[in-house]
Amino acid sequence: MRWTLKPKPDAATVDSLAKTLNVDTIIASLLVQRGIETYEQAKKFFRPSLEDLHDPFLMKDMDKAVLRIENAIANHENIMVYGDYDVDGTTSVALMSSYLKTMSPQVATYIPDRYDEGYGVSYEGIDYAHDNDISLIIALDCGIKALEKIAYAKSKGIDFIICDHHRPGDEIPDAVAVLDPKRNDCEYPYKELCGCGVGFKLVQALASNKGQSIDDLMLYLDLVATAIGADIVPITGENRVLAYYGLLVINENPRTGFKAMLSQVKKEILTITDVVFIIAPRINAAGRMKHGLHAVTLLTEENLETAMQYASEIEMYNNDRKDADKSITEQALTQILHNKEEDRFTTVVYEENWHKGVIGIVASRLTETYYRPTLVFTKSGEKLAASARSVKGFDVYNALDACSDHIEQFGGHKYAAGLTLFEEEFESFKQKFEEVVSSTIDKMLLVPEISIDTTIELDQITPRFYRILKQFAPYGPGNMTPVFMTEGIKDTGHSKCVGADQKHLKCKVQKNGVVIGAIGFNLGAKRDLICEKQTFKAAYTIDENEWNGTVSLQLKLKDIN
Structure with missing residues (x-):
């Protein structure tokens, strides 16, 4: 993971908005990052109105x-x-x-x-x-x-x-x-x-x-x-x-x-x-x-x-989908290792019997594993059909457009697309797609990024702060859940790996007398970084944890270093 800290917004704009809205500067800073600089804009953001829909x-x-x-x-x-x-x-x-x-x-x-x-x-x-x-x-x-x-x-x-x-x-x-x-x-x-x-x-x-x-x-x-x-x-x-x-x-x-x-x-x-x-x-x-x-x-x-x-019935189809998705992902990962293709700039796999209904999900899973623009092909009638998925910052639609000589039909978006081609074009297309991606992609994009909104101290995470933060929802592209970073924190000494295969990390962190619970999904392997009261930094979102009827704030760790 590479951590990137978003540029600090203009301090005068942040201070002015904080005073106008009567919120702390962290909240005001998050708003300015989202293009919200005035009372009117904040009102539209926090109180969405059906009257704001266009004609x-x-x-x-x-x-x-x-x-x-x-x-x-x-x-x-x-x-x-x-x-x-x-x-x-x-x-x-x-x-x-x-x-x-x-x-x-x-x-x-x-x-x-x-x-x-x-x-x-x-x-x-x-x-x-x-x-x-x-x-x-x-x-x-x-x-x-x-x-x-x-x-x-x-x-x-x-x-x-x-x-x-x-x-x-x-x-x-x-x-x-x-x-x-x-x-x-x-x-x-x-x-x-x-x-x-x-x-x-x-x-x-x-x-x-x-x-x-x-x-x-x-x-x-x-x-x-x-x-x-x-x-x-x-x-x-x-x-x-x-x-x-x-x-x-x-x-x-x-x-x-x-x-x-x-x-x-x-x-x-x-x-x-x-x-x-x-x-x-x-x-x-x-x-x-x-x-x-x-x-x-x-x-x-x-x-x-x-x-x-x-x-x-649909629940049954969903269970079938999960089974197909799991087995095809395993086959695809084996194919990549067998073909020694881990060093390529793209991931392109093909098996004629793969279920066409799940190749998009498999493409997403492979992108998570190898973090490359990815295509998963299967046979569809006389042609091959594929689902494409991309990494953050790279336009896979444009890359496919540059390979259109080999493609029968394609469509989609920047990060997800679909295409069909004739089987005899497959190898030429695969080579061309690798050439296009390797010559146009910024190599930094091949390492997953954690984009951090701002640094924060543990004592700033208060119930009021979280109440306002909740009103930033619904989250999604263009308004992602805010990610925070705190440096110089320590585990209280009770960290443990949890989950069926011990993949997740559960701990309590402390700094300057403030203690707060934390959970890190798929971070179990990093437990050594926090043992024996070593100081570390964490990138995280904030959410609520309910246990035995008691609700408390917790950090949802994205990564630790």
Whole structure:
């Protein structure tokens, strides 16, 4: 691990904000680092308001999309809501279809089969629409690059509305409306919405034309918050407002499908992290192991008994997913060692029988192990399909773009992407990808970084300090959980390794008479650094520990030196 300390913000700005808000300078400093320098900005940060959401009609083509949907409903057309099979896609379909069904009964849903159709808009989906007399398809979380497929649909008399958030190519598809804040010609003020977020803006626009207010749409925000967390988009600006209110819905009035999934969970208040690690994997498991429509069915089900049935099926898929993920990760690690590829700048592995549904998770695991831009390939029909994951600071999408001569199709984001290629191109692609990454990556990025917000003393960690810190949530990219560093601390002498395989470190640290408990996951091997009252420094976040009904603050160690 390399530790980097963020630059100290301007002292005068910090002091001024601390006085204005009546908070200590550590809190003020954390706020200034996040671009919050005035009372008004702090108010918007600490008290997110639905009134801060932008007018949906600022998005290019929104008026065209709304008009086409209104006409379809007035003329009793059949509408198909089409979305990808991941969390963002399935929550988008659940959101859009359930809202449209309040206006028309003629609404169908469609999720492509991960294995037969692959990612995004498919010819099979368009043929299905044509066979079922569907004249309008609303595509969510996909479609921005589907030029030929949109043209094919048009030739069949089917209109498309695209709601996407991926980067467009050089050409925009010839659809009735293309909603994507990342379009160069779109002046929408916030560019970082997820697919479900773009879908929500369309619902918001439809609702405003019907005289409905944002309060009438609150019940859909649990889906939007789930997609924001799962798709790892920045939790800033509009996403922060949507995530904040979505979490309120999840905690106070969850939809029936969420209730069913959470029936075994013993947490009183769910955070965005819980959504990412408890709800999202279960929604994803349906598309990974069986079919994404199972997730949509659960998310839109209103009968609790039926939802419980669906949830137990999805729990089964999730357990299958865990088993596949574990065994494929082990095989991939063996392959890397066998091929003596630890010294490369990239990790690229391939096995034709690997389960396509879990290669993205395996790519993430390998990235954690070797900390390299990573690709995991498997056979998919006539082609090879891969999931790409990157390391912090390196744009894997651009790297794939530089290898496009060898790729059949690709899409995605800076840190996660997917691609297909023909088997005969595999070796050439692997070589080219290594060349591109090795010549463009800053070598520092190949060592995991702990980015520390500020140094702090143990006596500054008070209940009031933590109460204010909790209000920085929901956390995520652009507003990460603050990481602190304290130097010159010692263990009280009661440190021990805990966990089934003794991998975790539990201790109490002290400095200047202040003692506080600490837990370091996967830091058991570093216990020697703190034995015999040696002084050390720690990088950590702060959270609460509940034991026998008593709640106390503790340090969640990220690393010690």
